[in-house]
Amino acid sequence: MRRTITGFSNPTVKYLRSLRDKKHRKREGKFLAEGLRLLTDARECGRLPEMLVMAEGRDPHPLLDALEADVERAGGEIVETSADILSKITGKDNPQAIAGVFAEFDTSLAALDRGAAPIWLVAQSLRDPGNLGTMLRTGDAVGAGGLILLDDSADPFSVEAVRASMGAIFTQQVALARWEEFLPWLRSGAGQLVAASLRDALPYREAPYAAPCFILVGNESRGLPEEYEIACDLRVTMPMRGRADSLNAAVAGAVLAYEVLANLKV
C-alpha cells in the first residue's frame, strides 16, 4: 500500500510522532528507526519495517530501491511525505530521508539461547539511552548474543538508543527482566556472571573467564547493588590511576568484553 501525506495534522503523522514517546511505543508495540543505513542493516538481518516513510526530494539509491521493493513485497505500507513532516516525526532538524516503523521484538529471557554466543552483556538500571545503544553496538562488535536489561533501564526501542546502536538493535537480542527473575534463569543453565568490583576482586587481566560469560555493569550513578556483586561468580578490578573510582558504564562493559573475548579465544 502506498500513499502520500501532505498535512502536519494527518493522523498517521500524529501516530508516528507518538512513537517517540515510551508510553505510546509500549501501547502500540512499535518503534521508529531512521536512515538508509540503519534500515538496510535491519533488512539484511531479516527485519523489515511495517511502514516505510520517505521524504520527497531524497537522493535515489539502489539500497533504497531494494528496501522499498522488499517492504512492498512483504505487504508493508509506504508513505511519501515532505522533509518538513519527516523532520517533525523524528524530532531532528536534519532528519535522514527515510524512517521505518518496526514491531518491537520479543524481550523475554525465555527467548534467549544462551549457548548461541560466548558473551552476553547485562546492565542494571541503565538510564542513558546513548549508553544503552553503545552497549548494543559493542555487543555486536565482540560477537555477543545480546543485552539483558535488569530492573528499571532506559527503553532499548527509543529513537536515541536505536540511533546509538548503529544497527546493532537488529543484530543483538534484547531481554528485559527483574533481578529476581534473571538470577534463577541464569542459574538454570551454564553461565558465569562477572562484574567489575572492588570486593575481593581479581585483576581483570588475570581472571579465569568462561563461556557463556555474562558481563554485568551497574547503574551510571549508583553502580551495582551489593547483593548483585555478591551473587557474581567472578569479581574483577580494573586499574583506576586517577581520581575517579569508576568508568562510564558503556566503557567499563566494553573494556571487560574485549578482555573476555581475548581470553576465551573464540
Place this chain on the structure above:
Amino acid sequence: MRRTITGFSNPTVKYLRSLRDKKHRKREGKFLAEGLRLLTDARECGRLPEMLVMAEGRDPHPLLDALEADVERAGGEIVETSADILSKITGKDNPQAIAGVFAEFDTSLAALDRGAAPIWLVAQSLRDPGNLGTMLRTGDAVGAGGLILLDDSADPFSVEAVRASMGAIFTQQVALARWEEFLPWLRSGAGQLVAASLRDALPYREAPYAAPCFILVGNESRGLPEEYEIACDLRVTMPMRGRADSLNAAVAGAVLAYEVLANLKV
C-alpha cells in the same frame, strides 16, 4: 563577596545562563560546573570557582562548607539564589544545589608536558560532548596526561562535556589544535601515534606500544582521514565479530587505552 539574587531578570542570572552557549563562553573565557561532587573534585585539584552559586533549601554538607570557605578566602563571589533560578541557569529540571563559574584553562599544545604521562588521548573532530567527557573520564582512569582535540571538536567546557567527565576536566589537561599544528608538535619530541585502523594493521593485543603513547580516535561518523592514519607510527586492529565495522569513538579509545596501559606496565 556575598549576595542574594531573587529575580530571574537579574543580570548575573543572564550572564550565568549565557555560559551554556559556546559563543558566550569563549567571549568570557569562563565555564560552568554543577554539583558538590564536581566542585569538590575541582577544589581538591586546586581549582576554585570564581563564583559559587548556591540554591536556598540545599542540604548542609561539610564539603560544601569547606568549598564556601575556600572560595571566600580566595576572594571569589558567593551568590545565593532560589532552586528555580538555579534550574534556569543550568537548564536542568532537577539541578544540583550548587554550581560554579571557572576560568577556562590554557588549551595550547605548548602547555602540555608530554613526559608527564605515559598515555595521551587524541580525538579528531569529536562532535559529541558526552563522548568528549567520557574520554576525559577514561583518561583520568588510565593515568593519561590529557586529551588533545584536533580540528573541529565539541567544546570541552560545555556543561554536557564537563558533566560527562565526572570531574576529569579538572585532572586532565586539554589542548585544542589543528592537525597541521599537532603533527609538527608531536614530531618535535618523543611520542608514538597509534590509531585503530584496517590499513596494514597489527592485532591490537600484539602491538609494540611505547610511551609516551598518543592514542588517536576519529570522528563519530567519518572516522579518521586517510592521511592521519598514514601518519601514525602504529596502526592496530580490534576484533569486529558482528555487522558493525566500528565502535563508538569513546569506547574504541578506552579499549585501546587499557590495552596500552597493560602493555606499558607503568
